[in-house]
Amino acid sequence: EDKVVQSPLSLVVHEGDTVTLNCSYEVTNFRSLLWYKQEKKAPTFLFMLTSSGIEKKSGRLSSILDKKELFSILNITATQTGDSAIYLCAVLIQGAQKLVFGQGTRLTINP
Amino acid sequence: KAGVTQTPRYLIKTRGQQVTLSCSPISGHRSVSWYQQTPGQGLQFLFEYFSETQRNKGNFPGRFSGRQFSNSRSEMNVSTLELGDSALYLCASSSTHYEQYFGPGTRLTVT
Numbered sequence: 001e002d003k004v005v006q007s008p009l010s011l012v013v014h015e016g017d018t019v020t021l022n023c024s025y026e027v028t029n030f031r032s033l034l035w036y037k038q039e040k041k042a043p044t045f046l047f048m049l050t051s052s053g054i055e056k057k058s059g060r061l062s063s064i065l066d067k068k069e070l071f072s073i074l075n076i077t078a079t080q081t082g083d084s085a086i087y088l089c090a091v092l093i094q095g096a097q098k099l100v101f102g103q104g105t106r107l108t109i110n111p
Numbered sequence: 112k113a114g115v116t117q118t119p120r121y122l123i124k125t126r127g128q129q130v131t132l133s134c135s136p137i138s139g140h141r142s143v144s145w146y147q148q149t150p151g152q153g154l155q156f157l158f159e160y161f162s163e164t165q166r167n168k169g170n171f172p173g174r175f176s177g178r179q180f181s182n183s184r185s186e187m188n189v190s191t192l193e194l195g196d197s198a199l200y201l202c203a204s205s206s207t208h209y210e211q212y213f214g215p216g217t218r219l220t221v222t
Contacts, residue, residue, distance in 0.1 A: 042201055042213040096167045097142055101154040
């Protein structure tokens with residue numbers, strides 16, 4: 001069965017800290033790995049990673065994929081209270097156009 | 112470009128009733144996927160449509176069905192509603208680049 005596991009499940013840090021969120025996966029037909037941010041509404045797209053070792057960056061957020069070790073990390077530097085959200089990792093299954101989601105990491109940034 | 116739209120945003124139904132949810136994808140996107148999100152199970156894949164054909168289906172009972180129209184708009188139907196069907200139903204659209212963009216969701220409450 002396809003599986004995506006995120007850690008930690010919950011994280012509380014102070015504004016200005018740097019955080020690293022982890023995502024590991026075991027799937028039969030990997031196509032891509034996607035990161036989403038979910039506040040009190042629908043998930044908003046952050047990154048899609050297809051190739052190993054190539055960092056994707058957007059402002060203070062960055063992410064990288066390791067297809068040999070089957071994991072990805074999402075880094076957020078100089079965190080702000082607006083970064084508080086649930087961060088979801090999902091794997092797109094080749095040929096199925098289906099996303100398999102992890103449980104999410106609930107990130108809380110305290111001022 | 113306008114994003115993915117879903118209607119209605121909120122619904123309250125009684126056990127045994129049926130419900131139809133609607134999703135309009137981003138203009139030019141031909142693939143529409145549906146997901147169910149609950150606190151206990153997280154985000155789970157329901158089905159995916161492309162060019163009016165269901166290409167993939169998740170592990171949900173036959174009470175959950177859908178269709179897609181020639182303009183790529185999609186509808187999802189749930190018959191004989193059960194209390195456990197209470198959830199946020201999310202629709203996502205994608206182009207050939209595989210990134211999936213989510214709509215705001217329909218919050219269904221079954222009483």
